[in-house]
Amino acid sequence: MVNLIQNKVNRKRALKPPIQDGEILRLHRLLKKEIKRKFGSRLKLYILDTGSCNACELELQALFTPLYNIQKLGVEVVYEIGEADLLVITGILTENIYPLCLETYQALKEPRYLITIGDCPLFEAPFKDTFAIKGDIPSHFFVNFKITGCPPNPREILLGLLKFLQKI
Amino acid sequence: MRLIARFAKEKDTYFEIITVYDTKIAKERINKITPVLVSIAKEHPSATWFERKIRDDFGIEILYNNDKRPLVKHEHFPSDIFPMRKSFNKLSVTHTEGIIDTLEDEQGLLIGPIHPYHLEASQFQLFEQNNDILHFESMPFFKYRAIEKMVEGLSLEEAKPIIERISGSSSIAYQLNYLDIQLQASRRILPKNLQEQHIFFLEFENLINHLYDLAIMCQFVDFVEGYSFFMKLVEEGRETISLITGHRFGFGAIDLEKYTMDTKEAYHFISVVEDELLWFEKWIQKRTSLWKKLVNRGTLTKEEAISFGLVGLVARSVNLDIDRRVDNKLYRNHCFSIAQEGMGDSSSRFKIRLTEVHSSLKMMRCVIESKVLPFFLGTYQDGEYFSYIESSSGELMMYIELVDSKIERFFVRDPSFLNAQALSRCIKNNEMDSLGLILKSIPLSFSANDL
Numbered sequence: 001m002v003n004l005i006q007n008k009v010n011r012k013r014a015l016k017p018p019i020q021d022g023e024i025l026r027l028h029r030l031l032k033k034e035i036k037r038k039f040g041s042r043l044k045l046y047i048l049d050t051g052s053c054n055a056c057e058l059e060l061q062a063l064f065t066p067l068y069n070i071q072k073l074g075v076e077v078v079y080e081i082g083e084a085d086l087l088v089i090t091g092i093l094t095e096n097i098y099p100l101c102l103e104t105y106q107a108l109k110e111p112r113y114l115i116t117i118g119d120c121p122l123f124e125a126p127f128k129d130t131f132a133i134k135g136d137i138p139s140h141f142f143v144n145f146k147i148t149g150c151p152p153n154p155r156e157i158l159l160g161l162l163k164f165l166q167k168i
Numbered sequence: 169m170r171l172i173a174r175f176a177k178e179k180d181t182y183f184e185i186i187t188v189y190d191t192k193i194a195k196e197r198i199n200k201i202t203p204v205l206v207s208i209a210k211e212h213p214s215a216t217w218f219e220r221k222i223r224d225d226f227g228i229e230i231l232y233n234n235d236k237r238p239l240v241k242h243e244h245f246p247s248d249i250f251p252m253r254k255s256f257n258k259l260s261v262t263h264t265e266g267i268i269d270t271l272e273d274e275q276g277l278l279i280g281p282i283h284p285y286h287l288e289a290s291q292f293q294l295f296e297q298n299n300d301i302l303h304f305e306s307m308p309f310f311k312y313r314a315i316e317k318m319v320e321g322l323s324l325e326e327a328k329p330i331i332e333r334i335s336g337s338s339s340i341a342y343q344l345n346y347l348d349i350q351l352q353a354s355r356r357i358l359p360k361n362l363q364e365q366h367i368f369f370l371e372f373e374n375l376i377n378h379l380y381d382l383a384i385m386c387q388f389v390d391f392v393e394g395y396s397f398f399m400k401l402v403e404e405g406r407e408t409i410s411l412i413t414g415h416r417f418g419f420g421a422i423d424l425e426k427y428t429m430d431t432k433e434a435y436h437f438i439s440v441v442e443d444e445l446l447w448f449e450k451w452i453q454k455r456t457s458l459w460k461k462l463v464n465r466g467t468l469t470k471e472e473a474i475s476f477g478l479v480g481l482v483a484r485s486v487n488l489d490i491d492r493r494v495d496n497k498l499y500r501n502h503c504f505s506i507a508q509e510g511m512g513d514s515s516s517r518f519k520i521r522l523t524e525v526h527s528s529l530k531m532m533r534c535v536i537e538s539k540v541l542p543f544f545l546g547t548y549q550d551g552e553y554f555s556y557i558e559s560s561s562g563e564l565m566m567y568i569e570l571v572d573s574k575i576e577r578f579f580v581r582d583p584s585f586l587n588a589q590a591l592s593r594c595i596k597n598n599e600m601d602s603l604g605l606i607l608k609s610i611p612l613s614f615s616a617n618d619l
Contacts, residue, residue, distance in 0.1 A: 003454075007451075010393075010447075010451045011393050013447070014393035014394065014396055014397040014448070014451075015392070015393055015396050018400050018403070018404075046282065047282065048281070048282060048289065049281070049282075049287075049288050049289040049311065050289070050311065051289075051311040051312075051313050051615075052288070052311075052336075052615060053333045053334060053335055053336040053339075053615045054287060054288045054335065054336045054337055054613065054614075054615045055333075055336025055337070055339075055417045055419075056336075057287040057288060058287065058336065058337065058380075058417075059416070061287060062402075062403060062406070065399040065400070065402070065403055066396050066399060066400055066403075067400070067403050079282055079283060079284055091289075091311065092313060094311045094312060094313055095245075095261075095263065095312075096242050096309065096310060096311060096312050097281065097289060097310065097311050099244070100281060125333060126329035126330055126333065127313065127315075127318065127330055127333070128318050128322075128330070129259050130259065130313065130314040130317050130318045131251055131256075131258055131259055131260055131261050131314060131317070132251075132312050132313055132314035132317075133313060133314070150333075150419065151336070151416075151417070153410075153416055
C-alpha cells in the first residue's frame with residue numbers, strides 16, 4: 001500500500017508540468033483559435049529535413065514537450081504526406097533529397113501549404129554553395145511563410161506558426 | 169589496433185591514403201593512372217564504409233572489398249564524376265535519371281526519409297518476418313551537403329561558422345575539435361582556466377544530449393513520466409546554456425574573445441538536475457516494468473564492438489574503456505572515471521547515460537569558477553593537423569591540411585560513422601516493436617554522418 005502511494009506521488013512529481021509564462025499562454029490561446037478556424041481543431045504537420053544540422057528539428061520537437069505542449073492545441077506530426085495539412089521544411093535543399101522533396105510537395109493535399117523553418121532553407125545560413133546543394137527552397141517551391149533563425153527558438157516557431165495561420 | 173579513420177587526399181602526382189589507428193597513422197601512395205587500393209575490411213570491418221567513400225570521392229578502386237555499392241553518390245549521381253578530386257570544381261552536376269533501387273521482396277521495407285524513429289532525414293532498409301527483424305541497414309549520405317569540398321580553399325576563420333553547424337547537437341564538440349587544430353597550427357597552448365571553461369561547455373552539451381536521449385528512450389518504452397521528467401530538464405538546460413553562451417545549441421560558444429560566464433544560472437541548473445536525478449533514480453530502480461523493456465534489446469557483444477571499432481557509450485556498454493577524456497590531464501586531475509557497463513544492450517546504454525550525466529555534473533562543478541583572461545591565436549603555420557575529442561556520442565576525429573593558410577583537405581569522422589555500421593548487428597533478430605528504442609539507444613547524428 002505504501003509503495004502504491006509512493007509510486008503515485010512519484011508519478012505526479014515526474015509529470016508535473018513546468019510553469020508556462022504569459023507569452024506562451026497568449027500564443028497558445030491565439031493558436032488554438034486559429035487552428036480551430038482554419039483546420040477544424042487539428043493541424044497535421046509533415047516535417048521534411050532536406051539537409052539540416054538537426055538543431056531546427058530539435059527546436060520543433062521542443063514544441064511537443066511539457067513546456068510548450070502544442071499537442072494540447074491539436075497540432076500533431078504525421079509520417080504520411082497524404083495525411084498532412086502543412087509541409088514544414090528544415091535544412092538546406094540538397095541535391096540528394098530534392099527528388100523526394102518534389103515528390104512530397106506534389107503529394108501534399110490541396111491547398112498546398114508549405115512553411116520553412118530556419119535560415120538554411122533560404123540559403124542564408126553560413127554554408128557555401130557546392131555541387132551537392134540544389135539551392136534555396138523558395139526558388140523551387142511556393143512558400144507560404146518563412147520562420148527564420150539559426151535555429152529559431154520554440155517561441156519564435158510558435159509565433160511564426162501563428163502568423164502563418166493568420167495569413168492564410 | 170583500433171581503426172579510427174581511413175580517407176584519401178589528392179596530391180599533384182598521386183593519391184595519398186591516410187589510415188588512422190589508435191596507435192599509429194599509416195600513409196600510402198596510390199598512382200593516379202590506375203588508382204587501386206587494397207582493402208583492409210577483412211581485418212577491420214568498419215573500413216568498408218571508409219573505402220566505399222574513398223571510391224565515390226576519388227574514383228580509387230578497392231581490391232578485396234566485396235561491397236561494391238556506392239555510399240556517398242546516390243543512384244542519380246553521374247558515375248564518372250569524382251567530386252573530391254581537385255579537377256572537379258563545378259557547382260552543379262547534371263544528374264542522370266538513374267534507376268532507384270526498389271525492394272522486390274515482399275518482406276523488404278525502405279524506411280524514411282521521414283519516420284517516427286529519428287528526427288533527421290535518413291533512410292534505412294529493413295527485412296522482417298513475423299515481426300522479427302531479419303536484416304537492417306542504414307543508408308547514409310541521404311542529405312549530403314559536401315562539406316569537405318565546401319571548406320576547401322577557405323581560411324580557418326572563414327570555415328569556422330560552417331564547422332560549428334555540421335551537427336547542431338554536437339556543435340560545441342566540433343568547435344573544440346576545430347579550436348584544437350587552430351591551436352596546433354598557431355603553435356599555442358591554451359591556458360588552464362580557458363581549457364576548464366571549455367570543459368564546462370562540452371560537458372554541458374554532453375549533459376543535455378544524454379538527458380534528451382534518455383527522454384526519447386523512455387518514450388519508446390511507454391514510460392511517459394520518464395519522458396516528461398527528462399524533457400523538462402532538457403528545456404531548462406537549453407535555456408541555461410543560452411544564458412551562458414548566448415545560444416541554445418552553443419553556436420559561437422568557443423570564442424576566445426568572450427570570457428565571462430553567468431555562473432549563478434549555471435549553479436542553479438546543476439543543483440536542480442542533481443536533486444531531481446537523485447530522487448528519479450531511486451524511484452526507477454524498483455520500476456521493473458521499465459528495465460524489462462530495456463534488457464536484452466539491441467544487444468552487441470564485446471567482440472562485435474571491437475571488430476567494428478565502435479566508440480562512445482556503445483563501446484563502453486560492453487566494458488571497453490574507450491573515452492578520449494581520460495587522455496586529458498584536467499579531467500584526470502578532477503578524478504574523472506569512465507562509465508562502463510557489461511551487458512551491451514539498451515539497458516546498459518540507458519544506465520551509462522545516467523552515470524555520465526552525473527560525471528558531467530561533477531566536472532561542471534569542478535571547473536565552473538575558472539576565471540578567464542583574453543587569449544589570442546597567432547599566425548597559422550601550414551601543415552597537417554589531427555584532433556580528437558569525446559562528444560556525447562563518442563570519439564570525434566578531425567583532420568585539416570593547411571597550405572598557404574588555406575584549407576587544402578578537411579576530413580571529419582563523427583562517432584556515428586562507426587556506430588551506424590554496427591546497427592545491423594544490433595537490430596537483427598529483435599522484434600519490430602523494439603526498433604525505435606534500439607535506434608535511439610545508439611547516439612547517431614545523420615547530419616554529421618552525411619556531412
